[in-house]
Amino acid sequence: MEKQSAFNIHPMDQFIIDPILMGESLEWYSFTNQALWMLISLACISFVFIYGSRKHQLVPGRLQSVAELMYFFIRDMIIDIAGQEGLRYFPYIFTLFILILFGNVLGLLPYSFTYTSHIAITGFLALSVFITVTAIGFIKNGFGFLSLFWISSAPLALRPILLIIEVISYFVRPVSHSIRLAGNMMAGHAVIKVFAGFAGALGLGAVAPIFAITAVYGLEMLVVVIQAYVFTILTCVYLNDALHPGH
């Protein structure tokens, strides 16, 4: 699309992937701004979880209590939703959670890059969840896993119809799982960018859009955490389906 409007607004520019090292052209191995922000988020995770709790304090300090809060939050969530046997997959789910959470939160910094706003990233994560969960279902239950689609509590006449619906909704899971996260991140950041463009164009009247940016930013803080939570909780729900397909 052409950009010829009076407002010089490029809300999508913040999502461009730039090779920042190793030349101008984008190869599959080139180090991009996205990879840089992944590295930064890795550093932040290490800071909070490894540096913050290095003293093994009995009464946690600030950083350690943040780390413990996240750790036990996810742990309790898995036990609540997928039961005790879900705890075997705790490292996997916890990795997903902190990856998404730190990506989302760091993306709120000005001039940062939100790697979770890319469909490739969230699609990869959602597909990996989908494949893992399906594999776990078949390994744990054999072909009994297919009873997930054959709802024995429904009347017999309805079951074939429900079978079709269930199968479709099962295969559509990674789509909604990934696009929910990417869409929320992209939309929030684009809205902030659009308001910022208004502020640049209005001169002294920029107070209103700046106020709006503040409000949207506050909302985004909430959305960012909730989306990480929702991604993780849906992973737990899918895991529960795989572990106990009967109900």
Place this chain on the structure above:
Amino acid sequence: MVDGNLVEMGKLIGAGLACTGMGGAAIGVGHVVGNFLSGALRNPSAASGQTATMFIGIAFAEALGIFSFLVALLLMYAM
């Protein structure tokens, strides 16, 4: 936009129409949270155990809105 490009115009109108589907998702999410809240105010002690269920309900209600968003994106960029 580029004048005279009827296909482009149709795509953009279609994308805009597809986005109205997200309003349905908004209504659905509003229903979920509203009913959760009215139940929670009646029995606040049981509410804290059900917030996870509420978020799952929100996620499922939102999923269908996401499909309309996906349709809009496909119309605008992928076709």
Place this chain on the structure above:
Amino acid sequence: MASTSDNSAVGMPQLDFSTFPNQIFWLAIFCIVLFAIVKFFIIPRMEDIFANRRKIIDGNIAKAEEIRLRVDEIEKKIEEELQKAKSQCDEIMNTSGLNIKEQMASALEDSKIATSQLISEAEGRLKELRDGSEIAIEKISEELASDIMKKITGEKQG
């Protein structure tokens, strides 16, 4: 990446499929490293902290239980001592009451005896006195009578 305007985004950068291999390559590396960090650093550390805390809390609870038992024991002992002291006190009170009664009775007896002795003595003396006085009266009356006789019979006789 701040809009340098010559390479501003056309459409959605997210749907630029040529960047996908690069993104997925870096994401895979990131995921593996993060998983390793979670698995080999974060989880052992957290579990260690949690186990430590659990151990100390359990230890404290056990200690508290022990102290509570000891307090119960001490309380029982105090109760026993109190009971014993009470019964002793009762005994002392009882025996002392008897003693006092006895003493009082004996004192009463003593005083009775003493008073009866005194009374009999006094009676004896009174009798004596009375007897003595009778004799004296007789004597006096005899003397008086003889005096009168003398007076009557003549004064020369005396």
